[in-house]
Amino acid sequence: MHKAMMAAALMLAAGCAGATSAAAQDKPAKLKIGFVYIGSVGDFGWTYQHDQARKAIVKEFGDKVETTFLENVSEGPDAERSIEQLARAGNKLIFTTSFGYMDSTIKVAKKYPDVKFEHVTGYKREPNVATYSGRFYEGRTIQGTIAAKMSKKGVIGYIGSVPVPEVISGINASLLAAQKINPAIKIKIVWVNSWFNPGKEADAAKALLDQGADVIMQNTDSAAAMQIANERGALAFAQDSDMIKFGPKAQLTGTISNWTPYYLARVRAVLDGSWASADTWAGLKDKMILMAPYTNMPEDVKKLAADTEAGITDGSIKPFACPIVDQEGKEVECKGGDHLDDSQVLGMNFYVKGIDDKIPGK
Amino acid sequence: MLEAILLSIVTASTPLLLAASGELVTERAGVLNLGVEGMMIIGAACGFGGAWLTGSTMVGALCGIAAGMALAALFAAMTIGLAVNQVAAGLALTILGTGLAGLIGLGFVGERITAAPHLAIPGLTDLPMVGKLVFGQDPLVYVSLGLIAAIPFVLARTRAGLVLRAAGDNAAAAHALGYDVAKIRTLAVLFGGGCAGLAGAYLPLAYTPFFAPGMTAGRGWIALALVVFASWRPARLMAGAYLFGAVSILQLHAQAFGIGLPSQLMSALPYLATVIVLVLISRVRRGGSVAPAALGTAFVPDR
Structure with a gap:
């Protein structure tokens, strides 16, 4: 049983992360699993989605495992200390759930070769460090399709967090899908240069709506934009978790990260001794990303969305199917045969044709 | 469109103005409280909690003020009562506030409330352009404007204000005249805490009607900078808060419009503008400090 102890306030006050630990008696056979979270x-x-997966582990494996998590761990030296603390406390499997924990994870992993590490969205691996991430752009393809159908003005507003390849591939996937429905569709992009700042996200949503957008997509974490869309009678997509409560009249769907199947598989692998370092990049097919229910749209759009989802799942629809033309009108090299290969998507740093904006800093 | 932009600017500027007004008064009494961010986030958590439980914006605002004051009281006990270093205590206050707010907020993350009602005066609010801007704001906007109008009057024209400034400029002299410096400073710190709590509560009550840990996102630090930017003058403080709010909203519109400047640069504009104005002010004054003379120094009467 996992019993969360919230004696965290004072630890937070001291600049540490809040820790919770299992209260049960330790049996040597128990697999101790640690989690490091960037948020609460x-x-x-x-972070909520990662913790849901942790709870699923506890439910599935019961007495065989014992989980501990550290929340609000900032990236940098704090992360290294927290990860090492978990390793020293006897955790044999540690999930580090933010991109910025990459170097800290690798560093600690070298010191503790018998501990296995799982790092999200990273690209550095060791024999005892595996990486995993979701194909979030697949969800964007469905969102773009719906947005083009639902936008009356033909203008999508996009709230970007930070201009990294993951976010840029999301913008491109959205527009490519939208252009298939409405070749004249426009996308307006506003960067807030932050993953989480509710006030600024709300301001960005207002600015986009004021400038003619009527469907909002976002790559930022809070429900602020959803609330604004709901208040103004516009439409929007949720991010990371279902936000229908904040936008009962606005939410169309949303891409939800679902770490549970992967986490369960990795814990099982450690328990039966088959764990090996690997790089997992999974999407709709493996249910690492899920779509929130299709709401606030007519039946035909719902069906189109479901068909798109099915198509991506069975591989008949490729979000980055060739030919793809970039902003300058140049055709992008097609390394994956009939579509861009994974390395091209992972390192994407160009906008596709139809976006009349520039990638910041390019 | 212009009206929409102006309305967004007012919303973005109000929490900054509220928090900075309180900090200005605190600092004029000679106490540097760096814990504004912590008092704001605890105000946001308690403000949301109050409004969520009772359904009343008013109760929420009062809870926010009370929470900010409670944290400020702790700060006052440390820095005025025990003469602890103000910088260290202020930073600790921010970290404590952030942690406590996360703890308090655990129960209602993911919940939502109805946003604060906006003023509606038949006839006036419906006026084109200025109607909504002048007569259609939420009550906290008017509170922030009332405060910033009252502060210069109190500081310059009332006995209480002059005594408060004496405590901030020369605590020993104020003490020699028979004033209780510790009491004056404590009251100023509590006022600052109340304002910061209300500023924090403004976020979940009016700005984005939900609570999330860390939702103040550095606004407390901006408020602190604004006080320096305003060289401790209320009128400049108001100009600074609205300038900062305006630049941060306009840069978003500029991006959506597609003017093609890098967004990182535009996100930095509000800060850049603040720094430039700061430099200009100090040049006009030919250097020299405009800060309250005893700012940041503890006063222990019997030493």
Whole structure:
């Protein structure tokens, strides 16, 4: 049984992370599993989804495992200390759930070769460090399709967090899908240069709506934009978790990260001794990303969305199917045969044709 | 469109103005409280909690004020009562506030409330352009404007204000005249805490009607910078808060419009503008400090 102890306040006050630990008696056979979170488990977004998977582990494996998590761990030296603390406390499997924990994870992993590490969205691996991430752009393809159908003005507003390849591939996937429905569709992009700042996200949503957008997509974590869309009678997509409560009249669907199947598989692998370092990049097919229910749209759009989802799942629809033309009108090299290969998507740093904006800093 | 932009600017500027007004008064009494961010986030958590439980914006605002004051009281006990270093205590206050707010907020993350009602005066609010801007704001906007109008009057024209400034400029002299410096400073710190709590509560009550840990996102630090930016003058403080709010909203519109400047640069504009104005002010004054003379120094009468 996992019993969360919230004696965290004072630890937070001292600049540490809040820790919770299992209260049960330790039996040597128990697999201890640690989690390092960037936000709080109550963020209702990224960290919340990771913690749901942790709870699923506890439910599935019961007495065989014991989980501990550290929340609000900032990236940098704090992360390294927290990860090492978990390793020293006897955790044999440690999930580090933010991109910025990459170097800290690798560093600690070298010191503790018998501990296995799982790092999200990273690209550095060791014999005892595996990486995993979701194909979030697949969800964007469905969102783009719906947005083009639902936008009366033909203008999508996009709230970007930070201009990294993951976010840029999301913008491109959205527009490519939208252009298939409405070749004249426009996309307006506003960067807030932050993953989480509710006030600024709300301001960005207002600015986009004021400038003619009527469907909002976002790559930021809070429900602020959803609330604004709901208040103004516009439409929007949720991010990371289902936000229907904040936009009962606005939410169309949303891409939800679902770490549970992967986490269960990895714990099982450690228990039966088959764990090996690997790089997992999974999407709709493996249910690492899920779509929130299709709401606030007519039946034909719902069906089109479901068909798109089915098509991506069975591989008949490729979000980055060739030919793809970039902003300058140049055709992008097609390394994956009939579509861009994974390395091209992972390192995407160009906008596709039809976006009349520039990638910041390019 | 212009009206929409102006309305967004008012919403973005109000929490900054509220928090900075309180900090200005605190600092004029000679106490540097760096814990504004912590008092704001605890105000946001308690403000949301109050409004969520009772359904009343008013109760929420009062809870926010009370929470900010409670944290400020702790700060006052440390820095005025025990003469602890103000910088260290202020930073600790921010970290404590952030942690406590996360703890308090655990129960209602993912919940939502109805946003604060906006003023509606038949006839006036419906006026084109200025109607909504002048007569259609939420009550906290008017509170923030009332405060910033009252502060210069109190500081310059009332006995209480002059005594408060004496405590901030020369605590020993104020003490020699028979004033209780510790009491004056404590009251100023509590006022600052109340304002910061209300500023924090403004976020979940009016700005984005939900609570999330860390939702103040550095606004407390901006408020602190604004006080320096305003060289401790209320009128400049108001100009600074609205300038900062305006630049941060306009840069978003500029991006959506597609003017093609890098967004990182535009996100930095509000800060850049603040720094430039700061430099200009100090040049006009030919250097020299405009800060309250005893700012940041503890006063222990019997030493």
